[in-house]
Amino acid sequence: MSERLSVRKTYKLYIGGAFPRSESGRSYAVTGAKGEFLANASKASRKDLREAVVAARKAFPGWSSATAYNRGQILYRIAEMLEGRRAQFVSEVAEADGVSGKKAGELVDAAVDRLVWYAGWSDKITSLRGSSNPVSGPYFNLSTPEPTGVVGIVAPPMGPLFGLVSVIAPVIVTGNTCVVIASERAPLPSITLAEVLATSDLPGGVVNILTGSAAEMAPWMAGHMDVNGLDLTGADAELAQKCEELAAENLKRVLRPNGKTDWAANPGTGRMTAFLETKTVWHPIGI
Amino acid sequence: MIFEYAPAPESRDVVDIKPSYGLFINGEFVDGSGTPFKTINPASEETLAEIATATEADVDRAVQAARKAFGVWSSLPGSERAKYLFRIARIIQERARELAVLESIDNGKPIRESRDVDLPLVAAHFFYYAGWADKLEYAGYGTTPLGVAGQVIPWNFPLLMLAWKIAPALACGNTVVLKPAETTPLTALLFAEICQQADLPPGVVNIVTGAGETGAAVVGHPEVDKVAFTGSTEVGRLIAKSVAGTNKKVTLELGGKAANIVFDDAALDQAVEGIVTGIFFNQGHVCCAGSRLLVQESIAEELMSSLKRRLSTLRLGDPLDKNTDIGAINSAAQLAKIRELSSAGESEGAERWSPACALPDKGFWFPPTVFTGVSQSHRIAREEIFGPVLSVLTFRTPAEAVEKANNTPYGLSAGVWTEKASRMLWMASKLRAGVVWSNTFNKFDPTSPFGGFKESGYGREGGRHGLEAYLKEIS
Numbered sequence: 001m002s003e004r005l006s007v008r009k010t011y012k013l014y015i016g017g018a019f020p021r022s023e024s025g026r027s028y029a030v031t032g033a034k035g036e037f038l039a040n041a042s043k044a045s046r047k048d049l050r051e052a053v054v055a056a057r058k059a060f061p062g063w064s065s066a067t068a069y070n071r072g073q074i075l076y077r078i079a080e081m082l083e084g085r086r087a088q089f090v091s092e093v094a095e096a097d098g099v100s101g102k103k104a105g106e107l108v109d110a111a112v113d114r115l116v117w118y119a120g121w122s123d124k125i126t127s128l129r130g131s132s133n134p135v136s137g138p139y140f141n142l143s144t145p146e147p148t149g150v151v152g153i154v155a156p157p158m159g160p161l162f163g164l165v166s167v168i169a170p171v172i173v174t175g176n177t178c179v180v181i182a183s184e185r186a187p188l189p190s191i192t193l194a195e196v197l198a199t200s201d202l203p204g205g206v207v208n209i210l211t212g213s214a215a216e217m218a219p220w221m222a223g224h225m226d227v228n229g230l231d232l233t234g235a236d237a238e239l240a241q242k243c244e245e246l247a248a249e250n251l252k253r254v255l256r257p258n259g260k261t262d263w264a265a266n267p268g269t270g271r272m273t274a275f276l277e278t279k280t281v282w283h284p285i286g287i
Numbered sequence: 288m289i290f291e292y293a294p295a296p297e298s299r300d301v302v303d304i305k306p307s308y309g310l311f312i313n314g315e316f317v318d319g320s321g322t323p324f325k326t327i328n329p330a331s332e333e334t335l336a337e338i339a340t341a342t343e344a345d346v347d348r349a350v351q352a353a354r355k356a357f358g359v360w361s362s363l364p365g366s367e368r369a370k371y372l373f374r375i376a377r378i379i380q381e382r383a384r385e386l387a388v389l390e391s392i393d394n395g396k397p398i399r400e401s402r403d404v405d406l407p408l409v410a411a412h413f414f415y416y417a418g419w420a421d422k423l424e425y426a427g428y429g430t431t432p433l434g435v436a437g438q439v440i441p442w443n444f445p446l447l448m449l450a451w452k453i454a455p456a457l458a459c460g461n462t463v464v465l466k467p468a469e470t471t472p473l474t475a476l477l478f479a480e481i482c483q484q485a486d487l488p489p490g491v492v493n494i495v496t497g498a499g500e501t502g503a504a505v506v507g508h509p510e511v512d513k514v515a516f517t518g519s520t521e522v523g524r525l526i527a528k529s530v531a532g533t534n535k536k537v538t539l540e541l542g543g544k545a546a547n548i549v550f551d552d553a554a555l556d557q558a559v560e561g562i563v564t565g566i567f568f569n570q571g572h573v574c575c576a577g578s579r580l581l582v583q584e585s586i587a588e589e590l591m592s593s594l595k596r597r598l599s600t601l602r603l604g605d606p607l608d609k610n611t612d613i614g615a616i617n618s619a620a621q622l623a624k625i626r627e628l629s630s631a632g633e634s635e636g637a638e639r640w641s642p643a644c645a646l647p648d649k650g651f652w653f654p655p656t657v658f659t660g661v662s663q664s665h666r667i668a669r670e671e672i673f674g675p676v677l678s679v680l681t682f683r684t685p686a687e688a689v690e691k692a693n694n695t696p697y698g699l700s701a702g703v704w705t706e707k708a709s710r711m712l713w714m715a716s717k718l719r720a721g722v723v724w725s726n727t728f729n730k731f732d733p734t735s736p737f738g739g740f741k742e743s744g745y746g747r748e749g750g751r752h753g754l755e756a757y758l759k760e761i762s
Contacts, residue, residue, distance in 0.1 A: 065716070128427070133750055135732035136411065143736050143752065228741065241532030248527035250696065251520070251539065251742050258534065270760060277740050278747050281715045281723045282730055 011041045011187070013048060013211065014194035016055030017204015023047050028212070030188060033098020041187045044210035046220050049179065052208035053226055056150040056177040059205030064147045064175035072122035075173055078200040079115035082108070082165075085196060089161055089189060096160050096186035110264065111165040117267075118169035125174060125272055138285040145276040147175035148253055149228030152221040154214055154243075156234040159263055160186035164193060166263050167233055170271035172206055176229065179208045181218060183234065187211035215239055222246035229253040229275045233261060292602065295609040297398045302389045304473065307337040310345055310496060311479035313352035314489025320345050321497060326472055329395035330606050330615040330650040338472050341495035346464065346504040349493040353435040353462040354510055356490030361432050361460035365421030372417030372457060374485040379410045382481065386474055390446055391606040393473040395615030395651070396569055398607050408731055409450040412749075415733035416454035419754060423459065426751050431759040432460030433536055434512035437505040440475075441518045442468035442617050443572040443673075448517050449475050451748045453492060454733075459757035461513065462491045466505050469498045470618045503529075511535065513757065517574075520671075520697070520742050538746025538756045540574065540738055542671040543699030546692035547577030547728060548714065550685075551586045553704035557726065559593045562677070565702055565728040567601065567655055570616055571675040574743075575700035577728055579661075579668060581688055584681045591659065591679070598655050599642040613675060616651040625653050625674035632658045632667035637678070663694055671697070685710060689717045698740030702728045721747070 011030075012019040021027075024045035030038045044052075063071070082089065086108055094104035129145040151171045156163035160183045171178050182190035194209050210217060214234060222230055222243035230252045232240045240256050247254050255274040307323065309316040321340025328335055341349070360368065379386065386409075387401040394401070423430040436456045440448035445467055456463050467475035475494050482492050495501055499522075506514050506526055513536045516526050520541040530537055547565045549558045565577025582590050606614035616622040633639050637658040644654040653674055661668050661678040668678050682688040692701055701720040705711050715723045721739045724730060731737065736752035738744060746756045 131736075131751055133732065133734040133736070135730075135735050137730070137732070139727070139730065139732075141732070141735050143750065148740075237532070244531035245528050248524050248531065251523065251527055251541070251744060253745055277721065278736050278738065278752055279715075279721060279723065279740075280736050281725065282727055282735070283711070283725045284727050 008039065011039050011191045011211070013042050013044055014191065014197070014207070014209040015048065015052045016058070016208065017198060019194070022212070023051070026212075030186070032095045038095060039188060041191070041211045043212040044217060046217070048210055049217050049220050050224070052179040052210060053150060053224055055205035055208050056179050057226055059177045059203055060149060063172070063177055063203055063206045066175070068123035068126065071173060071175065072119045074201050075115055075119035075122065075169060078196060078202065079112050079119065081196045081200045082115065082193070083112050085192070088192060092189045092192055093161050096189060107159075107162045111162045114162070114165050114267075115169055118173045121272060122173050125269065125276070128269070129273060129276060129278070133280070140283045140285055141280065143278050143280040145174070146279050148275040148277055149176065150226060151176045151178045151229035151231060151275050152224070152227045153178050153180045153231040154218050154234040155180055155182050155190070156261065157183045157185050161189040161193065162263050164190055166267060167231055167271070168207055170267070171231065171275055174272050174276055176275050177206045179210065179221065179227070181214050181221065181234070182209055182211045184212065184214050218243050219246055222252070223249060225250050227252060230255070231274070232256045292610045294605070296605060297388055297607045297609060299388060299392065299607065301385045302392065304336050304389070308472070308476045308496070309339045310341050310349070311476065311492070311494040312345070312349045313493065314483065316479070319496070324469060324498070326393060326470060328392050328650075329617050330647070332649055335393060335473065338496045340497040341501045341504070343504045346495055346501060346508060349464045349495050350435055350437075350508045350510050352490035353464050353493050356488055357434055357462045359488055360457075360462050360491050365423060368458060368460065369417045369420035371485060371487055372413050372420060372454060375481060375487070376410050376413035376417060378481045378484055379406070379413060383410065386446060386477060388607065389477060390474050391614070393471050394442065394445060395606050395617050397611040397614045398609055399611065400569060405444060405447050408733070409446050412447070412450040412733040413454045416458040419455075420458040423754065423758070426754050428755045428758045429760070433757060433759060434461060435510060436461045436463045436513040436515060436757065437508060437511035438463055438465040438515045439502040439505060439518065440465065440467055442471040443569060443574070445471040446474040446478065449478060451517070452515050455748070455753045456515070456757050457491065459754060461757050464493045464495060464505055464511070466495050466497065466502050469496070472496045506530070515756065516540070520744075523744055536756065538748070539744035540746070540748060541742065541744035543574045543576065543697045543739065543743050544579060544669065544671055544695045545575055545577050545700040545702065545720065546579045546581050547702035548581040548688050548692060548704065549583060549586070549590060550705040550710065551583040552706045554706060554726070555586070555590060555593060558590065558704040559597050561702060561704060561726070561728040562594060563597055563601070566677045567613060567675050568729050570614055570653070572617060572621070572673055573729065575722060575729065577700075577702050578672060578676070578678060580677055580679045581682050581691055582679065584683050587681050594657070595640065595642070598657070601642065601655055603644055603652065603654065604647060613655060616653050616674065619651055621673065622651040622653060625672055625676060628667055628670060628672045629656060629676055632661070632665060632678070635665045635667070637661045637665055637667060663691060669695065685714065689714065693719045696742040699743035700724065
């Protein structure tokens with residue numbers, strides 16, 4: 001009997017909770033660190049991007065008004081599902097980055113731990129960022145942070161799993177929804193992550209993942225009038241400036257970190273607060 | 288019964304307007320290199336003074352002065368910076384009457400508002416941020432100032448916007464170059480004198496006057512570390528674009544088209560007062576003005592008749608008269624814009640109404656105006672008019688009210704009138720706006736963060752939140 005031929009996975013996009021191929025029918029060959037062929041990934045088009053924004057917008061009212069406790073539970077559930085697929089992610093990260101199994105294992109563990117860390121923030125960031133304001137008059141006055149809306153994310157090219165989780169979690173934990181352009185170089189773990197998201201009680205459309213060319217898609221995302229925020233972590237300086245200029249059209253909130261991000265460091269609250277708005281409510285006090 | 292009012296003008300004698308003003312750079316008044324311009328009284332069109340225009344070179348001098356002063360100012364103990372700010376607050380209180388009269392003369396706003404709203408808030412803002420200067424480590428945004436702040440402010444609340452910009456910047460240890468609006472430079476220049484009286488170290492506050500080009504030079508200067516702008520969304524976009532790729536930290540407080548939503552269970556007389564405050568305060572020259580009235584269909588008729596009755600009692604005229612409710616439109620250009628949008632309202636099919644209201648012969652005036660039968664697609668429901676013009680729409684259900692209120696690229700403010708607390712809080716949570724006034728409108732306080740969602744800009748001014756804009760991020 002001959003050796004069994006393995007059944008390979010088809011890597012598609014993740015939009016609105018479903019796994020469609022690119023409407024353009026385009027794909028590109030993804031290679032591992034040593035140049036070996038790994039798979040054909042979908043090469044998302046402008047239309048796919050627009051569909052993803054529509055899905056993210058549709059998911060926003062529900063996700064942003066879910067209780068903080070519920071969002072925290074779901075982020076924790078994502079961590080659980082990721083842990084359960086540890087072996088698969090270790091092998092994908094090792095192939096993508098050409099690192100040892102031990103190193104890949106550390107990166108997967110770090111991604112799980114980061115999700116757990118952010119999960120705990122869901123019902124704490126409001127107390128930290130909000131305030132009760134002692135105005136000089138008989139008024140109740142309270143400020144609370146609220147999610148910005150739909151956030152476009154250019155994921156870091158390096159760190160196809162740990163980096164990716166580190167940019168998605170802070171955006172969604174506060175109630176935003178997002179469209180992510182995955183690492184062009186190493187997109188496969190992002191689609192496997194999408195499988196995790198799809199089985200973690202995360203409503204469809206909260207996270208949408210596109211694979212393909214960041215240089216092609218990011219400017220469309222930056223100029224899209226129904227995107228409210230933009231995380232340019234994975235864009236090089238030239239692409240980032242172009243995107244930032246386009247983002248000015250509807251005054252998107254732009255996160256453009258200076259220099260290289262150390263994913264292993266304590267991330268602080270900056271990635272969450274970049275996509276939070278402060279709402280202040282006044283009401284008279286009287287009898 | 289209608290009472291006649293005798294004129295009750297506030298005396299102009301308290302202000303001493305010089306024939307011409309220079310730029311305030313490094314603690315001194317100096318000549319500008321550009322062609323000077325005139326600032327006029329919009330209520331009479333009389334020329335008040337000739338004002339220097341700062342060119343790019345003048346702005347550079349101001350930025351260099353601010354840069355030099357930054358070393359001194361930022362290394363002062365916070366408690367010392369606080370004392371300077373307290374001093375400034377006190378001098379503002381001492382000279383409040385003079386500042387209020389000058390503000391009304393240069394801006395056209397009623398003295399009742401400049402005296403009772405603008406000036407008390409200006410002094411309070413300096414007091415509030417003075418207290419933060421030596422307590423930054425408790426605020427949660429770090430304690431490191433950014434450097435030189437370039438600040439560009441509008442003409443609707445000239446001195447109050449100056450206070451919103453300068454007080455937190457200085458408290459955090461930054462130095463500033465501020466450009467007031469070209470139609471309302473006088474109180475900023477009087478503020479420069481106040482800085483001298485307070486012995487503020489030279490270069491900590493620099494004031495450069497001029498039009499858009501001067502503002503662009505301030506924003507674009509490579510040694511400006513922080514840009515703070517209040518004004519139109521159009522200019523805000525240009526600024527956001529121009530700073531792309533730089534490390535300048537930016538806050539923008541831009542336009543609005545706020546919905547003021549009245550439910551059938553609202554206390555109607557209070558709601559009517561709130562609608563009037565919402566849109567006719569400061570001639571409607573307010574970015575957070577309640578310019579779209581959304582009224583529940585079942586009470587629309589009753590509310591409109593109360594509102595019209597109330598509007599008939601508003602007194603329009605001399606800004607310095609203490610009985611005046613509605614002053615002059617700030618400039619000929621703004622008047623033309625209000626007229627243009629109002630004609631568009633009529634030509635698109637809305638019904639226009641104004642109370643009988645005599646307009647003075649000289650100056651720039653526009654009567655309180657209400658449009659009914661407005662649909663969401665009308666320009667007067669979508670575009671910021673920035674004048675005393677109210678667009679009235681109706682709704683049936685709370686969900687429809689939310690849908691209509693949020694149907695705008697802006698998101699600065701909103702108003703909700705209902706006696707039902709759970710509905711008020713539900714509405715407040717659904718409205719995509721930075722400030723929600725419920726059963727009140729157009730209230731401001733230095734302790735309360737103010738700023739927009741969406742295309743109304745980003746960043747907050749006021750409160751603990753207002754410090755973030757002037758400190759280096761901690762990660």
